[in-house]
Amino acid sequence: MNARFLRDGYVTDALAQIGAAGLFFFTILGAVPKSLRHFRETVRQIWFVGAMSLVIIMTCGLFVGMVLALQLYHTLSIFGGTAALGTVVALSLFRELGPVVTALLFAGRAGTSITAEIGLMRATDQLAAMEMMAVDPVAYVVAPRFLAGVIAMPILACVFNALGIFGGHLVGVTWLGVDNGTFWGNMTANVEVWADVINGVWKSLAFGAVVTLIAVFQGYTTPPTSEGVAYATTRTVVFSSIVVLALDFVLTAFLM
Amino acid sequence: MSRSAEPLVRVRGLSTRLGDKVIFDGLDLDIPRGSITAVMGPSGTGKTTLLKHITGQMRPDAGEVWVDGSNVPTLGRDALFALRERIGYLFQNSALLTDFDVFENVAFPLRQHARLPEELVRNIVLTKLQAVGLRGAARLMPSELSGGMARRVALARAIVFDPMLILYDEPFVGLDPIALNQVLKLIRTLNQTLGITSILVAHELSAVRRVADRVHLLANGKIVAAGAPDELARGESDWTKQFFGGEADGPVPFHYPAGDYAHDLGFDGSAA
Ligand SMILES: Nc1ncnc2c1ncn2[C@@H]1O[C@H](COP(=O)(O)OP(=O)(O)OP(=O)(O)O)[C@@H](O)[C@H]1O
Ligand SMILES: [Mg+2]
Numbered sequence: 001m002n003a004r005f006l007r008d009g010y011v012t013d014a015l016a017q018i019g020a021a022g023l024f025f026f027t028i029l030g031a032v033p034k035s036l037r038h039f040r041e042t043v044r045q046i047w048f049v050g051a052m053s054l055v056i057i058m059t060c061g062l063f064v065g066m067v068l069a070l071q072l073y074h075t076l077s078i079f080g081g082t083a084a085l086g087t088v089v090a091l092s093l094f095r096e097l098g099p100v101v102t103a104l105l106f107a108g109r110a111g112t113s114i115t116a117e118i119g120l121m122r123a124t125d126q127l128a129a130m131e132m133m134a135v136d137p138v139a140y141v142v143a144p145r146f147l148a149g150v151i152a153m154p155i156l157a158c159v160f161n162a163l164g165i166f167g168g169h170l171v172g173v174t175w176l177g178v179d180n181g182t183f184w185g186n187m188t189a190n191v192e193v194w195a196d197v198i199n200g201v202w203k204s205l206a207f208g209a210v211v212t213l214i215a216v217f218q219g220y221t222t223p224p225t226s227e228g229v230a231y232a233t234t235r236t237v238v239f240s241s242i243v244v245l246a247l248d249f250v251l252t253a254f255l256m
Numbered sequence: 257m258s259r260s261a262e263p264l265v266r267v268r269g270l271s272t273r274l275g276d277k278v279i280f281d282g283l284d285l286d287i288p289r290g291s292i293t294a295v296m297g298p299s300g301t302g303k304t305t306l307l308k309h310i311t312g313q314m315r316p317d318a319g320e321v322w323v324d325g326s327n328v329p330t331l332g333r334d335a336l337f338a339l340r341e342r343i344g345y346l347f348q349n350s351a352l353l354t355d356f357d358v359f360e361n362v363a364f365p366l367r368q369h370a371r372l373p374e375e376l377v378r379n380i381v382l383t384k385l386q387a388v389g390l391r392g393a394a395r396l397m398p399s400e401l402s403g404g405m406a407r408r409v410a411l412a413r414a415i416v417f418d419p420m421l422i423l424y425d426e427p428f429v430g431l432d433p434i435a436l437n438q439v440l441k442l443i444r445t446l447n448q449t450l451g452i453t454s455i456l457v458a459h460e461l462s463a464v465r466r467v468a469d470r471v472h473l474l475a476n477g478k479i480v481a482a483g484a485p486d487e488l489a490r491g492e493s494d495w496t497k498q499f500f501g502g503e504a505d506g507p508v509p510f511h512y513p514a515g516d517y518a519h520d521l522g523f524d525g526s527a528a
Contacts, residue, residue: 125351132311132345133365133413134337140368 021217027138028146028216034136035143044149045148049110053156056109061160063103065167068092073176085086086187089168090161094191094200095137098161100248103207106153111215114145115236116220119229129137142216149212154204161200200256206251211240259510263288265310266420270319271477272305277513279305279314281477292454294464294485297474298508303457304348305494306474307423309418311457312336324420335521341369344414344422347431350406352398352413358385359394362413369417384412387442388437404430406490410441415446422446428463436463443467461489461500473499475508 035042068089076082118141121127128139165187172178193195215236222232266285272280278303289291295303308314309321312328321328326339352361358508362381364373372380385391388408398406407430414422424443428436444467446452458464464471465485473481473488480495481488492499498506518524 121354124354125347125349126353128313129345129347129351129353131313132340132343132347133368134340135364136366137338 013224020221021213024217024220025213028143028213030134031143032147034139035147038140038144041140042144042147045144046152049106049114049145049148050152050156052113053106053109053152054159056105057156058163060101061098061135061163062167063167064097064160065089065093065164066171067229068097068164069168069171069176073172073178081179082172082176083182084186084190085172086143086165086168086183086185087190089172090165090187090191091196093161093164093168094196096200096248096252097209098157098164099203100201100244102153102157102160102204103211103244104241106149106156106208107211107215107237107244110149110152111211111236111240112233114149114212114215115219115222115233116122116229117231117235118142118145118216122220123224123226123229124164146209146212146216148209149215150205153208153211154201157200157204201250202255203251206247207244210243210247214239214243262289263287264324265455266320266322267306267310268320268322270306270309270316270321272302272309272314272316274305274321278477280309280319283319283474283478285472285479287453287455289453290447290451291469292443292456292467294468294471295455295457295474296459296461296464296471296499298510299459300512301474303474304425307345307425307455307457310423311340311343328363331458341417342420344417345348345409346407346414346422346424346427348425350398350403350410352401352406352409354398356398357394357397358390358398358401358409361409362416362446365417380416381412384416387415387438388412389438391495402430404432404435407431408435408439411442415452418446418450419440419452421453421455424454424458426457426459428458428460440467461485465489475499480507 069085072088073082073085073091076085076088118127121137121141127141130137130140145160169183173180173183218232218236222228263286265285267283267285269284270280270283272278283306286308295306297303305314310323310328311315312321312331312506315329319329324340326335328336328339329389331339352358353364359381362384363377366377366380382391382394385394388411390405390408390412393401393405393409398409401409407427411424414424427429427439427443431439443454443456447454456464456468462503470482470483471485472479472487475495481493488496489500491500494507499508504510514520516524
């Protein structure tokens with residue numbers, strides 16, 4: 001069975017893909033200075049991926065915050081600690097759920113569309129046309145989208161967190177009757193900027209980099225067919241989800 | 257030999273296989289400066305592949321491809337890009353950038369490589385669009401164009417820089433007789449007024465006869481016949497007689513290499 005796996009090349013193919021994606025990362029970094037010359041394109045892409053994901057991020061942030069407050073209120077009330085609700089909701093969001101859920105949603109919303117867009121440009125020879133016009137598609141198409149993903153992700157995670165806390169407040173204070181002053185007071189007293197908020201931002205930056213790298217890599221290397229583009233978008237979601245959750249574990253272990 | 261007398265494109269011993277198929281088998285080709293050369297041949301012989309070798313989009317397994325004094329397969333990326341800034345290329349499937357409208361598509365190479373005042377960009381782009389009859393379509397998006405219109409926009413984009421060499425991959429496909437006339441006139445004007453060397457891949461013999469100085473017939477991985485269009489069309493060799501006569505049987509293969517027909521259909525009992 002194992003030998004069959006190796007012979008059919010699943011394992012070696014997967015390793016080769018990871019290696020190629022790693023090399024592509026350095027190619028993108030090399031192209032970043034050139035891409036900054038048309039920085040307007042990067043700004044346009046930030047607007048694009050940001051605006052595209054904003055509604056879903058806000059909606060999900062709100063509901064995640066509301067559910068968190070419900071669940072945690074239930075658990076905390078067993079120990080008589082509902083006064084800590086604001087703190088726990090905020091910490092869960094800042095340290096964990098904000099970056100992770102935002103990254104997963106981003107992969108499904110913006111990541112797929114980045115893959116499909118670049119993949120279609122490949123399939124319709126637009127990337128080859130750029131090369132023929134002596135324009136480096138990595139600098140012109142890939143790097144701006146990559147930068148946009150890295151920049152947009154922490155901002156989106158902040159929006160997610162804000163809406164999550166708002167949702168938590170809605171359920172905890174307005175509905176379940178936790179004292180408003182206690183909710184905010186405990187939260188602001190116990191959430192630390194560096195240890196909690198900035199830690200989450202680091203995570204978000206890392207997730208932004210890997211999710212967008214996967215998305216642009218899948219698009220750029222897709223077989224130039226409609227089937228190829230379809231598979232590539234699927235792979236973007238699957239690989240991003242796995243990598244985000246695995247990386248989250250590693251980062252949490254290191255940043256704790 | 258003086259520089260202007262040596263051919264702009266000189267291909268020597270070009271050999272390439274794609275998968276199992278031998279595409280080029282020691283192909284030699286010279287394209288003189290300031291000429292219009294047509295490359296003809298059956299579908300799938302490698303005409304597009306030849307253009308891709310000349311522009312460095314593909315590398316051959318062996319052989320040399322000299323363009324204006326540099327051997328393309330050996331060029332690094334920067335040198336290749338520098339060369340490409342002087343080459344216009346019309347893709348077989350137009351390959352317009354779908355993010356931009358017609359005007360910006362044509363302006364794209366200018367904006368990328370030259371810092372020109374907006375006024376000048378506008379003038380150049382509109383002149384080129386006028387030449388292909390699409391000045392009025394400047395603000396349409398590629399998705400709003402017909403196939404023939406898209407080809408003419410792609411043509412305008414390929415010539416916007418007044419390059420030294422233009423490669424046209426099937427420029428006449430999908431053009432009505434009026435547009436065809438305009439495009440033929442355009443190719444000839446570019447050649448005569450600016451001395452631009454042109455290589456065109458086309459299937460329309462009547463159109464080729466009206467612009468090309470020379471025709472090369474590509475088959476079986478080699479140039480099997482070359483000469484002035486009329487000379488070739490008279491079809492004195494077996495190759496030209498068959499190709500221009502449009503017959504399926506002869507030295508030029510019409511069929512993609514395949515196994516025994518009767519065997520594939522199961523008539524010899526093998527597939528029972
Ligand atoms: N990536 C590839 N892998 C394997 N074979 C390929 C590949 N690309 C092209 N070919 C083969 O190379 C041959 C030449 O293709 P090419 O596109 O150059 O033909 P062409 O002469 O331009 O044909 P047409 O007139 O139909 O445009 C074809 O037989 C095709 O099957
Ligand atoms: Mg072709």
